[in-house]
Amino acid sequence: MIIGSNLLFFKNLSSTNTRAAELLRKDNLQEGTIVYTNHQLSGRGFSGNSWESEDGKNLLISVVLFPSFINPEDQFHLSMAISLGICDFLIRYVPFCTIKWPNDIYVNNDKIAGILVESSIMDSKIEYSIAGIGLNINQENFTGGAPNPVSLLRLTGRNYDLDVCLNQLATDLDGRYKQLIAGKSGQTRKEYISKLFRLNEWCEYKDLKSNFTGRILTISDSGRIIIEMQTGEIAEYSFKELEFIL
Numbered sequence: 001m002i003i004g005s006n007l008l009f010f011k012n013l014s015s016t017n018t019r020a021a022e023l024l025r026k027d028n029l030q031e032g033t034i035v036y037t038n039h040q041l042s043g044r045g046f047s048g049n050s051w052e053s054e055d056g057k058n059l060l061i062s063v064v065l066f067p068s069f070i071n072p073e074d075q076f077h078l079s080m081a082i083s084l085g086i087c088d089f090l091i092r093y094v095p096f097c098t099i100k101w102p103n104d105i106y107v108n109n110d111k112i113a114g115i116l117v118e119s120s121i122m123d124s125k126i127e128y129s130i131a132g133i134g135l136n137i138n139q140e141n142f143t144g145g146a147p148n149p150v151s152l153l154r155l156t157g158r159n160y161d162l163d164v165c166l167n168q169l170a171t172d173l174d175g176r177y178k179q180l181i182a183g184k185s186g187q188t189r190k191e192y193i194s195k196l197f198r199l200n201e202w203c204e205y206k207d208l209k210s211n212f213t214g215r216i217l218t219i220s221d222s223g224r225i226i227i228e229m230q231t232g233e234i235a236e237y238s239f240k241e242l243e244f245i246l
C-alpha cells in the first residue's frame with residue numbers, strides 16, 4: 001500500500017494542503033502519507049474559493065505523492081485517478097456518482113466532494129503533488145453559501161465512522177494511483193470520461209463570451225474539455241474558461 005501507509009492526524013489546522021507542504025519542506029515524508037484533520041480554519045477550494053466543513057463531520061485529507069513518472073504536461077492524469085478513487089469509495093454507499101469536469105464529485109445534481117491538487121515542478125519533473133480532498137460525510141446543514149453541497153448523511157440518512165471511511169478511501173485511492181504507476185493512464189482516462197456529469201447531454205454552458213447549448217464529447221489527454229455546439233462546431237476549453245449552468 002502506498003496511499004495511507006502513514007497517517008498524520010491534526011485536531012485542527014489552517015489547511016491540510018498547506019500543512020502537508022510545510023511538512024514536506026521540513027521532513028522526509030514517505031510517499032502516500034495522508035495529512036488529515038477534524039477542522040480547517042481556512043480550508044482552500046479550487047479557484048481561490050474556501051471549503052466549508054463542520055468540525056469532526058467530514059473527511060479533510062491531503063495525500064502526499066511523488067509522481068515523477070508523470071510528465072508535468074500530463075498532470076491531469078493524477079486528478080483523474082483521484083476523482084475515480086473517490087467514486088470507487090462512494091459507490092459502496094450510493095448507487096452512482098459522477099465527475100463534474102475537472103474534478104468535482106457529484107451525486108445527482110449536488111456536490112459531495114472537491115479536489116485540490118497542488119504540484120511542484122522542478123527541472124521539468126513533478127517534484128511532489130499534494131492531493132487535497134474534502135469529502136462530505138456526516139454534515140447535515142451547509143451554511144457557507146456553496147450552491148449545492150450534499151453529504152453521505154443527507155443522501156442516505158445515516159451516520160458513518162470517519163476512521164472506517166478514511167481507510168476505505170485510502171485503499172480506493174491507492175488502487176487508482178497504482179493504475180497510473182502500471183502505465184494504464186489510458187484506462188484511467190476512459191473510466192473518467194465514462195463517469196462525466198452531463199456526458200453527451202445537451203445542456204447550458206457559459207464561456208468567456210456568452211451562454212450556449214452544447215454537449216460534452218470527451219476530455220483531451222491534457223484535461224481540456226471538448227464540446228459540440230448546436231451549430232456542429234467543436235470547441236475546446238481549459239479550466240476556468242467554461243462554466244456549467246446548473
Ligand code: BTN
Nearest residue numbers: 015043044045046114115132134
Ligand atoms: C473545490 O473547490 O472543489 C476543492 C476543495 C478541496 C478541499 C480540500 S479539504 C482538504 C484539502 N485542504 C484544503 O485546504 N483544501 C482541500
